[in-house]
Amino acid sequence: MSVLFCTAVQADAFKLTSTDIAQGKAMSNVQEFQGFGCNGGNLSPQLSWSGVPEGTEAFAVFAYDPDAPTGSGxxxxxxxxxxxxxxxxxxxxxxxxEATVPAGSTSIRNDYGVFGFGGACPPEGHGVHRYQFTVFALSKKLELPEDASGALTGYMVRANSIASSTIEALYERK
Structure with missing residues (x-):
């Protein structure tokens, strides 16, 4: 019983923070995509994490919009x-x-079809979308095929996650 308690405490201590985005707050157009009718800065936000759980061998960072009208986010x-x-x-x-990610990291092709960050670009008039920025502490480095899909990557990250922390920011195009 005490092992489960320690694990829960460790997971609760793992925290994602940012100087650019905040929980439940609107993102600026700096994080908006450039293309598809959007004209933002297309810059990923600054992210920091602390309270790293024991046994962490690597991290993963995801940005996901569950509100996209695709049937799969x-x-x-x-x-x-x-x-x-x-x-x-x-x-x-x-x-x-650009070589802007830490050495040894691997970018997966996003749903815009490019490797790296693609900013918010919800359809005009579709309402507020939630953008979930999540850091995962992983129990091991992942072995993924070169052309891994977002779904496969999501599965492998979650299957090897010790803990995670999310900031859910908002964005809307009127």
Whole structure:
């Protein structure tokens, strides 16, 4: 019984924070996509995490919109195998085509069809969308195929997650 209690306490201590986004608050157009009719800065937000659980061997960071009208949501960003000694990502770390992610990390192709971060771009008039930025502490580095889908990546991350923490930010195009 005490082992379960310790594990729960460890998981509760794992916390994601950001200087750019906040729980339940609207994101700025700096995090809006550039394309598909959107004209934002397309910069991933600054993210930091603390309270890393014992046994963590790597991290993963996801940005996901469950409100996208696709039937399966929208993967905006999946970065896996972030080294275990890294506890923050600078704003813009998810830029596509640039070496801005920590060495050893792997970007998965997002639903825009590119590797790296793709900002918010909900359909105009579709209402407020929730953008879930989640960091996962992983029990091991993941072995994924080069062309891993967002669904496969999500499955493997969750299957090997020790703990996670999420900031759910909002965005709307009127």
């Amino acid at each position: 929208w993967w905006h960003w999946q970065l896996v195998n972030i080294p275990k000694d890294v506890t923050s990502l600078a704003a813009g770390a998810g830029a596509t085509g």
